[in-house]
Amino acid sequence: AQSVTQPDIHxxxxxxxxxxxxxxxxxxxxPYLFWYVQSPGQGLxxxxxxxxxxxxxxxxxxxxxxxxxxxxxxxxxxPSVHWSDAAExxxxxxPIGTASKLTFGTGxxxxxxx
Amino acid sequence: NAGVTQTPKFxxxxxxxxxxxxxxxxxxHEYMYWYRQDPGMGLRLIHYSVGEGTTAKGEVPDxxxxxxxxxxxxxxxxESAAPSQTSVYFCASVRLKNxxxxxxxxxxxxxxx
Numbered sequence: 001a002q003s004v005t006q007p008d009i010h011x012x013x014x015x016x017x018x019x020x021x022x023x024x025x026x027x028x029x030x031p032y033l034f035w036y037v038q039s040p041g042q043g044l045x046x047x048x049x050x051x052x053x054x055x056x057x058x059x060x061x062x063x064x065x066x067x068x069x070x071x072x073x074x075x076x077x078x079p080s081v082h083w084s085d086a087a088e089x090x091x092x093x094x095p096i097g098t099a100s101k102l103t104f105g106t107g108x109x110x111x112x113x114x
Numbered sequence: 115n116a117g118v119t120q121t122p123k124f125x126x127x128x129x130x131x132x133x134x135x136x137x138x139x140x141x142x143h144e145y146m147y148w149y150r151q152d153p154g155m156g157l158r159l160i161h162y163s164v165g166e167g168t169t170a171k172g173e174v175p176d177x178x179x180x181x182x183x184x185x186x187x188x189x190x191x192x193e194s195a196a197p198s199q200t201s202v203y204f205c206a207s208v209r210l211k212n213x214x215x216x217x218x219x220x221x222x223x224x225x226x227x
Contacts, residue, residue: 009154032214043118043204043218044157090156094214099164100145101172102214104156 002027004093006105013081014113021076021108023091031093033074034102035065038088047089050074061085086112116140120205120219127195127226135190135222137205143217144210146188147172148180150201151221157204163188195226 005024013019025031032051036044048059055067065076074091091105118139127133137146145164149157149172159172161180169180177199179191188207192199202223206216 034214036216041220043206043220044216045218046215049214092214099162100208100213100216101147101159101162102157102216103159103173104149106154106156 002095002103004091004103004105006089006091006108008108009106010109010111012111012113015083016080019076019078019081019085019110021089021091021110023074023076023105025072025074025091025093027072027093027095029096030069031095033065033067034092034094035059035063035074035076036090036092036104037061038090038107040087044090047076081110081112083112083114086110118205118207118217118219120203120222122222123220124223125225127192127224129196129226131195131226132191132193133195133224134192135203135205135224137188137190137207137219139186139188139205139207139217141207141209141217142185143207144185145208146182147206147208147216148178148188148190149204149206150174151204152201160190160203192224195224197226200224200226 003026035047038044088107088109092102147162148160163169163182166185205219
């Protein structure tokens with residue numbers, strides 16, 4: 001069955017520490033891949049996307065993600081976390097040609113300690 | 115530029131009541147979506163529309179109806195609300211050529227007693 005998995009429900013990091021959020025997908029062919037962020041009480045905002053080509057993609061707010069076909073993964077990273085990065089992060093996939101019908105993972109809530 | 119606007123932002127209903135959520139976007143986007151967000155379940159697609167006058171079912175369409183009479187508006191209706199429909203509802207829109215780059219509203223929190 002097609003699925004998107006975010007194995008970490010909740011992660012806590014110290015401000016200034018590095019961050020990696022995991023995302024795995026299970027689809028017949030490599031879909032389009034996305035990371036979205038949701039601040040409390042807000043809608044989701046696109047951080048970055050991967051369609052093809054360079055497997056390391058840069059996004060807004062200093063985030064990057066690496067696509068690894070062999071592991072069916074698209075992990076989100078940030079070298080140095082800021083307190084304002086505390087939010088919920090969603091990995092999403094779009095099977096190619098499906099009118100932007102995204103399937104979202106269950107999310108990872110990031111807490112940043114000072 | 116308001117982006118995607120949802121009304122109302124909060125609503126409490128009794129079981130069996132009906133209501134309509136309105137989503138309006140001012141970006142001339144072709145595609146629009148309604149998602150629901152529940153704790154531990156991420157966002158699940160209810161219905162979507164690829165253009166004015168067209169709608170289609172998503173992952174969890176039961177108990178909901180939608181209409182898109184104008185390109186900028188996408189309405190989500192609950193004909194007979196049930197407690198299982200207590201959720202936060204998000205509308206999103208995207209430009210046809212910018213696949214996957216959804217713009218979201220701020221959400222509508224619905225409680226069904």
